[in-house]
Amino acid sequence: MKSFAFSSFLTLAAAGSLLAQDGIPASDAASQAPDNKPFAVNTEAWDSFVSFNGERIFGDPKEHNFIPAVAYYSSYTVSGKRVAKSTIVPSFSTNGPMFGGEGYGTITGVLPLEGDFVNQLNFNGGWKYNLMEYLGLDVGGGFSFYSENSFGDGQPNQFGSYYRNKIYFGLIGRVPLSPAAYAVYDMQLEQIKFVAGVSETIDLAEDWSIFGEGRFGYASANSYLGDSRAPLAGKWSNGYAYWLLSADLRWNAYKGLVLTAGVGYTGNNDGTRGIANIDLGPENTVYGKFSVSYSF
Numbered sequence: 001m002k003s004f005a006f007s008s009f010l011t012l013a014a015a016g017s018l019l020a021q022d023g024i025p026a027s028d029a030a031s032q033a034p035d036n037k038p039f040a041v042n043t044e045a046w047d048s049f050v051s052f053n054g055e056r057i058f059g060d061p062k063e064h065n066f067i068p069a070v071a072y073y074s075s076y077t078v079s080g081k082r083v084a085k086s087t088i089v090p091s092f093s094t095n096g097p098m099f100g101g102e103g104y105g106t107i108t109g110v111l112p113l114e115g116d117f118v119n120q121l122n123f124n125g126g127w128k129y130n131l132m133e134y135l136g137l138d139v140g141g142g143f144s145f146y147s148e149n150s151f152g153d154g155q156p157n158q159f160g161s162y163y164r165n166k167i168y169f170g171l172i173g174r175v176p177l178s179p180a181a182y183a184v185y186d187m188q189l190e191q192i193k194f195v196a197g198v199s200e201t202i203d204l205a206e207d208w209s210i211f212g213e214g215r216f217g218y219a220s221a222n223s224y225l226g227d228s229r230a231p232l233a234g235k236w237s238n239g240y241a242y243w244l245l246s247a248d249l250r251w252n253a254y255k256g257l258v259l260t261a262g263v264g265y266t267g268n269n270d271g272t273r274g275i276a277n278i279d280l281g282p283e284n285t286v287y288g289k290f291s292v293s294y295s296f
Contacts, residue, residue, distance in 0.1 A: 023180030023199050023213070025136045025172050026102040026128035029063055029095065033130045042130055044100030059097025067093040069293030071260075075285050076110060078153035079193065079219055080242020080268035082285045084112035089291075101129035104140075110154070118156045119147035126168070134174050138182070141167040151225045151236070152189070157278055161226025164188045176200065191221035197244075207252040211262075215244040224274075240270035248289075256295040263288050 031044040048056045069091045076087040088111045095104035104127070110120035126140020144154070144164040151160035170182035177198040184193040197215035204210060220239035229235055248262030267284040274280050 023170070023172060023178055023182075023197055023215075025174045025178055026130055026138075027095065029059065029097045030102040030128060030130050031100040033133045033135075035133060038133050041132060042100070045129060048100045057097075057099055064096030065094060065295050067091075067293055067295045069093070069291055071289060071291035073287055073289045075287035076112070077244075077264070077266045077285055077287065079217060080240070080244065080266050080270075081153055081155065082281045083150075083152075083154040084110065084117035085115050086113040087111060087117075088113060098127060099129075101127050103127050116156055118150050118154055120154055121145045128172075130174065136172040136174050138170040138172060138180075139168070141165070149226075149228065151278070152221075152238075155279075155281060157225070159225050159228045159276075159278075161188055161228055164226070170195075186221070188223070188226040189221040190223045191219055193217060193219040209250045211248045211250060213244070213246055217242050236275050238270070238274065240268050242266065242268040242270075258293050258295075260291045260293075261289070 031042060033042040034040040051057070071089040071091070073087045073089060074085070075082050076084040076089065089108060090111070091106055091108040093104070093106040095102055097103070103125075105123075105125035108120075108122040108124075110122070112119065122142060122144045124140065124142035126138060128136060128138045130136050143166070146154055146162045146164075148156055149158055149160040149162055150156050153164075165187040166184055167187075168182055168184040170180055173179040177200050179198050180196065182193075182195040184195065185191070186193070195215060195217040197213060199211070199213035202210045202212070218239070218241045222235065222237050224236040224238035244264065244266040246262060246264035248260050251259045253259050263286070265284070265286050269283070270280055272280050272283060
């Protein structure tokens with residue numbers, strides 16, 4: 001069980017672009033919905049709650065994973081936007097049984113190595129649950145701190161804010177390609193975001209696999225500068241569509257140790273200039289990434 005849980009959770013730990021919206025069903029840490037009954041609802045979340053049994057609620061401590069990781073991105077992107085160039089991304093993640101599902105959490109740093117980009121500290125946590133045989137859900141939230149004012153998902157500008165809060169809810173198909181759909185609400189940006197996509201892991205040989213994904217999203221914000229306002233324009237209402245394609249080659253080099261190398265392409269239709277001539281960055285970004293992670 002542990003290797004599967006680690007493999008699926010690594011996506012969340014290492015993929016900064018999709019943090020908190022990884023679109024992967026709950027791992028084996030979660031209870032399974034009734035087999036051969038597509039519309040039967042899994043009641044373990046409630047049953048474990050009313051049992052008041054700590055071992056049933058949180059499982060065996062041995063079923064919990066702890067994953068330190070570090071990744072390098074030639075460009076770091078979020079929601080179709082390049083928010084930094086050459087960037088180091090350290091993280092620490094955990095997941096395991098909780099109320100019949102899978103509880104998870106991650107702390108991620110974003111440390112650009114060049115240019116005028118902000119440093120980030122991101123906290124995200126949530127809960128996945130196998131609601132039915134072919135349907136899972138994912139609910140959670142997070143908050144971020146930036147080293148200087150920024151707008152959107154972390155693009156530096158004096159008129160922006162230095163923190164963000166968000167909540168999200170997602171449905172995940174427990175079928176091939178794991179089709180998923182999420183709604184995310186950012187309280188500082190007053191932004192609702194819809195994200196849909198597919199992902200799949202293909203085993204190539206012993207200890208080798210490829211993980212591929214595709215995402216499409218739409219974001220609409222009433223205050224894209226966060227709690228700040230531009231001197232003349234006031235609040236900035238902004239909306240745009242974005243997309244992402246990526247592929248990762250993974251090598252399980254040793255028990256718990258995984259090396260990953262990949263490429264990604266992301267883009268948006270927001271243009272390159274916003275209000276007050278604010279630089280929105282490129283519309284299209286191609287990037288490479290490399291990560292090392294260890295599960296214990």
